[in-house]
Amino acid sequence: MLANVSVPASHRQVRTAIPGPISSALQQRRSRAVSAAVTSTLPVYITSADGGLLHDVDGNTYIDFGSGIAVTNVGHAAPAVVDRVKDQVERFTHTCFMIAPYEGYVEVCEALADLTPGDQEKRSALFNSGAEAVENAVKVARAATGRQAVVVFDHAYHGRTNLTMALTSKSVPYKHGFGPFAPEIYRVSGSYPFRDGLTGPESAAQALDRIDKQIGADQVAAVVIEPVQGEGGFIEPAPGFLPALSQWCTRNGVVFIADEVQTGFGRTGDWFACEYEGVVPDVIVTAKGIAAGLPLAAVTGRADLLDAVPPGGLGGTYGGNPVACAAALGSIETIRDQKLVVAARRIGTIALPRLRALPTDTIGHVRGRGAMLAVEFVKPGTREPDAELVRRIAKTCHDAGVVVLTCGTYGNVIRLLPPLSLPAELLDEGLTVLADAIRTAV
Incomplete structure (x- = not known):
């Protein structure tokens, strides 16, 4: 079937009923x-x-x-993305970084260490999708802490794999009929100023009290949160909520994981949404805007956490594909230059x-x-x-x-x-x- 072959318009134009x-x-x-x-x-x-x-x-x-x-x-x-992708495709499309590595993967990880919040020594591992990266961030937290419990929030969305379905709040269409789900996932209320009317510190105190009473801080491996909740409604927490959670995590040896899959790479007016209140997560998860449409995701965090996983514990056949890495480097270049x-x-x-x-x-x-x-x-x-x-x-x-x-x-x-x-x-x-x-x- 042939599509309309006329030169595309340079402005909004509706020529037929929708759909045509x-x-x-x-x-x-x-x-x-x-x-x-x-x-x-x-x-x-x-x-x-x-x-x-x-x-x-x-x-x-x-x-x-x-x-x-x-x-x-x-x-x-974007021209920088297209040029880098074309160059990479002409040289090679895949070797599997776990078999025969290449510089592009290292360059992306270096860029992430430089761009993400905090000046601590960092490491990264690359994956294919946001859900896969979130799942691996939880693996990192559990391996590093020796604990199992993971805390998430009402209205959260973290993906469609089995573990990330458990982390996600909304049932239909994301969870209904797909159980059983991964265990040791605990949900608490977050901050939804329009509906709860609470200040950030009040919302945080409510959530942390529930964690302390119903789970126990010494059992929690990680708190996973979107700095601005995406699929749940673009919910921006009240000021003070995220810093209070982060500080509690630091005091209790809990890994604070920021899911910046949707908020990252300039989307909210900062490179990462956590920067708005100066929050430095232990681990940050990125995808979506990282590679301008090619499948790439990353887990970036403190070196001691990412290195706590035994050799071979993280990876995947396509994770950090060289063409996707080239796209990411072009995307980062474009964000900076423009x-x-x-x-x-x-x-x-x-x-x-x-x-x-x-x-x-x-x-x-x-x-x-x-x-x-x-x-x-x-x-x-x-x-x-x-x-x-x-x-x-x-x-x-x-x-x-x-x-x-x-x-x-x-x-x-x-x-x-x-x-x-x-x-x-x-x-x-x-x-x-x-x-x-x-x-x-x-």
């Missing part, structure tokens, strides 16, 4: 070949992407406020006031840092989540050529994750479409 006829035909092929368990936000098929725009097979062009779920922070097909951390802050400075100015009593809370932004919707006059309204808003945006994502434990949050390199005019246009969609839907 070619995408609809591809949907039929998909239904016969792809598991129904794998879903997609948009029923359209992409042929190319550039400059914050996605181009589909029917000639429609969308403003991308999703970035492949915070992956293409540097934009689509000052995309500053660009992320600029996106937040522009978007947050516009979102907060929307005159509707269905918006419960607008929040976010940098280019990680969220609008939580409720039924008028209440804090009752309104997931159906969010579905209507998202569909209206999609039909108008703007890709927005939804999230939240209650399914009532619109999340915005534009590329950090998104041109100002596309940001403005996309926000206008979203505002119009909200006014239409309510």
